[in-house]
Amino acid sequence: MAAERVIGKRDGNGGKKAFWHFWGCGRCCAAPSEETRQQLLAAAFEEIHRFGFQSASISRILKHTGVTKGALYHYFPSKKALGYAVLDEMIRDRMRELWIEPLQQGNPVDVLVDTINTVGRQMTLEDIQLGCPLANLSQEMSAVDEGFRERLDAIYAEWRAGLAAALRRGQQAGQVRGDIDVEATAVMVVATLEGCLAAAKNAQSHKVLMQCGQALIHYLENLRARKEE
Amino acid sequence: MAAERVIGKRDGNGGKKAFWHFWGCGRCCAAPSEETRQQLLAAAFEEIHRFGFQSASISRILKHTGVTKGALYHYFPSKKALGYAVLDEMIRDRMRELWIEPLQQGNPVDVLVDTINTVGRQMTLEDIQLGCPLANLSQEMSAVDEGFRERLDAIYAEWRAGLAAALRRGQQAGQVRGDIDVEATAVMVVATLEGCLAAAKNAQSHKVLMQCGQALIHYLENLRARKEE
DNA sequence: CGCCATTCATACCGGTCGGTATGTTATAGG
DNA sequence: CCTATAACATACCGACCGGTATGAATGGCG
Numbered sequence: 001m002a003a004e005r006v007i008g009k010r011d012g013n014g015g016k017k018a019f020w021h022f023w024g025c026g027r028c029c030a031a032p033s034e035e036t037r038q039q040l041l042a043a044a045f046e047e048i049h050r051f052g053f054q055s056a057s058i059s060r061i062l063k064h065t066g067v068t069k070g071a072l073y074h075y076f077p078s079k080k081a082l083g084y085a086v087l088d089e090m091i092r093d094r095m096r097e098l099w100i101e102p103l104q105q106g107n108p109v110d111v112l113v114d115t116i117n118t119v120g121r122q123m124t125l126e127d128i129q130l131g132c133p134l135a136n137l138s139q140e141m142s143a144v145d146e147g148f149r150e151r152l153d154a155i156y157a158e159w160r161a162g163l164a165a166a167l168r169r170g171q172q173a174g175q176v177r178g179d180i181d182v183e184a185t186a187v188m189v190v191a192t193l194e195g196c197l198a199a200a201k202n203a204q205s206h207k208v209l210m211q212c213g214q215a216l217i218h219y220l221e222n223l224r225a226r227k228e229e
Numbered sequence: 230m231a232a233e234r235v236i237g238k239r240d241g242n243g244g245k246k247a248f249w250h251f252w253g254c255g256r257c258c259a260a261p262s263e264e265t266r267q268q269l270l271a272a273a274f275e276e277i278h279r280f281g282f283q284s285a286s287i288s289r290i291l292k293h294t295g296v297t298k299g300a301l302y303h304y305f306p307s308k309k310a311l312g313y314a315v316l317d318e319m320i321r322d323r324m325r326e327l328w329i330e331p332l333q334q335g336n337p338v339d340v341l342v343d344t345i346n347t348v349g350r351q352m353t354l355e356d357i358q359l360g361c362p363l364a365n366l367s368q369e370m371s372a373v374d375e376g377f378r379e380r381l382d383a384i385y386a387e388w389r390a391g392l393a394a395a396l397r398r399g400q401q402a403g404q405v406r407g408d409i410d411v412e413a414t415a416v417m418v419v420a421t422l423e424g425c426l427a428a429a430k431n432a433q434s435h436k437v438l439m440q441c442g443q444a445l446i447h448y449l450e451n452l453r454a455r456k457e458e
Numbered sequence: 459c460g461c462c463a464t465t466c467a468t469a470c471c472g473g474t475c476g477g478t479a480t481g482t483t484a485t486a487g488g
Numbered sequence: 489c490c491t492a493t494a495a496c497a498t499a500c501c502g503a504c505c506g507g508t509a510t511g512a513a514t515g516g517c518g
Contacts, residue, residue, distance in 0.1 A: 050372070051283075051373065052281070052283065052369060054280075054281065054283060054284045055283045055284070055373075129371075129372050130372055131368065131371075131372065135368065135427065136368055138427065138430075138431045139360065139364065139365055139368040139369070139427060139430070140281060140368065140369060142358075142360075142430055142431040142433070143279070143358050143359055143360065143430065144280065144284075149431065149433070152431055153431055153432055153433075156428065156431060156432065157432075180447075181440075181443075181444070181447075183440060184440040184441070184443050184444040184447075185444050187425075187428060187437060187440045187441045187444060188421065188424075188425070188440070188441050188444035188445055188448075190424075190428065191421060191424030191425045191427065191428040191441050192417065192420060192421040192424050193424070194424050194427060194428070195417075195419075195420030195421050195422070195423050195424025195425075195427070196416075196417070196420045196424075198364065198367065198368060198420065198423060198424070198427070199385065199416060199419065199420040199423070201367075201368070201371055201372065202367045202371040202378065202381055202382055202385060203382055203385065203386075204371070204378070204382075208416055211410075211412060211413040211416045211417070212413070212416045212417050212420050214410075214413050215410070215413040215414050215416060215417035216417055218409075218410075218413075219417075219448055222451065
């Protein structure tokens with residue numbers, strides 16, 4: 001008796017599945033149901049960004065995607081695994097693209113100032129209210145779960161190392177003052193960037209973000225090598 | 230039948246209550262059961278500091294204090310009210326004592342450098358792991374609950390205003406460079422302080438805290454007025 | 459003495475949580 | 489054609505959550 005209901009429901013979206021299976025199976029060319037997984041990742045990212053990991057609700061993610069619980073637990077063995085995947089496959093990539101990779105060429109002070117100005121201009125008030133996904137997770141989870149902490153720390157370490165390397169290259173190129181401690185400076189600049197975002201988030205204020213950004217830029221300008229000295 | 234058990238239990242700690250009541254009632258001189266409330270506040274502070282507000286568990290607070298649920302909900306109408314009380318009666322006072330009030334006299338750069346050094350020296354690794362209670366709550370709750378956000382923002386605003394006023398006084402006293410924007414500088418210094426704490430928390434590293442602190446001190450030293458210029 | 463407010467203590471509630479057990483369908487491979 | 493497996497879907501579970509209803513002990517006060 002239950003079978004009839006199930007069959008009826010199945011027919012409703014069975015066509016979609018058949019379509020995807022036309023393109024190949026997960027094993028041979030890695031294509032079809034990957035979409036479901038990506039939907040889940042995207043929705044989980046949103047949910048975690050809004051509520052934090054611990055208060056993120058599996059049921060809400062399911063509701064927003066239309067995916068069922070069986071599907072979710074088919075791809076991710078647990079909520080924690082889903083959180084790790086969001087961190088590894090979404091957040092880390094974004095941080096690399098936005099903050100780390102641009103530092104690999106050019107004058108590091110120019111790159112930083114440009115990025116700060118771009119970010120400050122592009123962020124909407126909603127973006128500001130939600131805050132930096134990396135900083136949010138870091139604040140919430142680093143003391144609670146070691147797996148999160150290690151992953152977060154790896155990203156921050158990569159960021160700091162990239163910035164320190166860029167500053168050192170800048171010193172060798174005569175763009176950056178030679179008397180600064182590049183490691184300590186990198187630590188502080190990353191901390192200040194995240195601190196500015198956090199301050200603006202709490203104040204829900206674009207002005208605070210800009211003030212903080214301008215003061216940081218003022219500091220960064222002071223890192224440039226003096227001419228003829 | 231239930232009455233017997235209750236009476237028996239009551240007698241167990243009834244003596245303590247009689248003792249406290251000897252000192253007076255809550256109405257006439259505000260003393261006795263205030264202790265229970267303070268116990269609750271202290272335990273709630275610990276719980277929130279460790280797990281965040283949303284993941285803080287009323288049952289755990291009850292277990293750690295030995296207080297019952299009836300007692301808790303006698304003093305606080307809801308979990309949120311308890312959280313607000315922790316913020317208003319514990320966290321705010323600590324921030325004022327440690328960071329804001331010292332700025333009211335002396336050379337602001339000296340005061341800041343001293344406080345940073347003191348804090349950096351006194352924080353244990355556990356303190357570092359748990360992070361700044363204010364920053365934790367701010368990151369977690371500002372986008373989720375407006376009551377928390379307002380309270381947190383008031384504390385940050387007070388801090389920034391106090392620092393800006395101190396810097397301005399420093400300018401007038403010829404201790405601080407006159408060409409800096411004191412408001413923007415205050416915003417950034419507060420952001421950097423919290424950012425350093427957050428970075429050290431995630432790295433679980435005293436070294437990161439000291440590096441960040443030293444770089445910030447280096448920046449602060451640069452705010453001093455140049456002699457003979 | 460009697461009444462009433464304070465200060466708790468206990469039992470219980472509906473709801474949500476993450477997680478699982480089982481079933482169904484479609485396709486790939488032999 | 490047969491079997492195995494991927495990819496779901498549904499129903500259900502126990503644990504825990506914040507919150508409440510009820511009542512008992514106690515002491516102040518008229």
